[in-house]
Amino acid sequence: MVVMEESVMAQLDGVGAMTESSSAEDLEAAGETADLTSRARIRNAALHQFATRGFAGTPLRAITAEAGVAIGLISHHFGSKEGARDAVEQWIVGLFAAALGLADRESEESVADAGARDAAVARMLGDNPLVIDYLRREVLEQPEDGGLITRLSALTVESVDAMRAAGHASTDRDRVEQVLTVMVRQLGRLVLQPLLHQVAAAFPAGERPTSLPELTVEVRRPEARRDERDS
């Protein structure tokens, strides 16, 4: 998993290369897969396969079949299977960066506050549900240095710093703790969601509730301890 340096906001890698659509349009839909570059179709298919079957569990032929291209095209565009993974992850990083940047651009002030950022990221994830599935798998892989989570953390650091500078985030708390809070709360719910469904599915259909309860993930300071009890 080689890390590409350069600016994170760099070109979104072929998405909408033929049609001159803006990056905002690419985040939505994804319905018409026809007029996309072969490179983009391969990347989309790879995201789909990796998200649902895992990296090791997806043969290259499954990607090329879904993308509708020949097997040799992957190594031509991405060098190797690992290269395809890098491209997928770089694209995801771009999505997050674009969502955060969009939040700033829509804000009346130059820097959006936490609520606007959360909303922008949530909107982006809603448009790309496969990204959620991919992140879910990525979270539990061994913390490969320079992996996707690391890069998204760096993005969140920038975001928190910008909010601090704009007075939207308190500066008395630990910077690390702020970033941890944002990331864990955002990703934690997404990662844990399938657990909720799996447990509920273990009940007979009759007893199963119509609407599942909501998950909340909190981060508490180490010293703040309190015993708790339930059920």
Place this chain on the structure above:
Amino acid sequence: MVVMEESVMAQLDGVGAMTESSSAEDLEAAGETADLTSRARIRNAALHQFATRGFAGTPLRAITAEAGVAIGLISHHFGSKEGARDAVEQWIVGLFAAALGLADRESEESVADAGARDAAVARMLGDNPLVIDYLRREVLEQPEDGGLITRLSALTVESVDAMRAAGHASTDRDRVEQVLTVMVRQLGRLVLQPLLHQVAAAFPAGERPTSLPELTVEVRRPEARRDERDS
């Protein structure tokens, strides 16, 4: 992933078959791998490999190499790779069942309360950290019917029912919600833990805090809604 019926507490599958050690001893240490059955060594190695590299990502030869046996032994003992996975998961179910049963046996009353059960499970998981890693991966796999999560859910249902009958759990709340709360709170923290470490690792060593904050996963009723704000 074929599900074995029978009693969950059934034989723990060869652990300590040669030495007459009690099952409690087997849960700890795992340091001396020498005097275990080949079958048990293969199962342990499979747990280790599946937990760290994933099911699809582990070749059978990686398991046999760690176990110190020949390649043919796996199919002889477990039939297939899938069979090895079944054995691993059945062993994990046995661990949970033993921990819960142990909690009841140690309790002054015939049925232990929630705190004692949580403690027993936590102790068991502390002795078998690989089980945590395995569960973490299992959570996000597609909810194959009869999978590990389903079986652990069934175990939790029994546990909650026993506590209800003993008056240790309220009977006015939804039974499904009680089970969901127990499982999500217990497993949620374990699943999310590496995310915490990965995010913290994204910071320069100097800024990284010495002790990481604590995670809390809560389950809220669908109707109870409240807006929140942070950072």
Place this chain on the structure above:
DNA sequence: TAAGATATTGAAAGATTGTTCAATGGTGGT
């Protein structure tokens, strides 16, 4: 149009995988 660069194909190679199986070793019973 001509020519050069790039995209795309699909067969082939080479490595790795899960499974099978005949052979060997060991253990206990009669």
Place this chain on the structure above:
DNA sequence: ACCACCATTGAACAATCTTTCAATATCTTA
């Protein structure tokens, strides 16, 4: 000592996987 039974081995096999590569198609540019 013999025999039946189970554990264990490792080579062989067939399938599948990733990568390579020469050939062909398509696009770009002058």
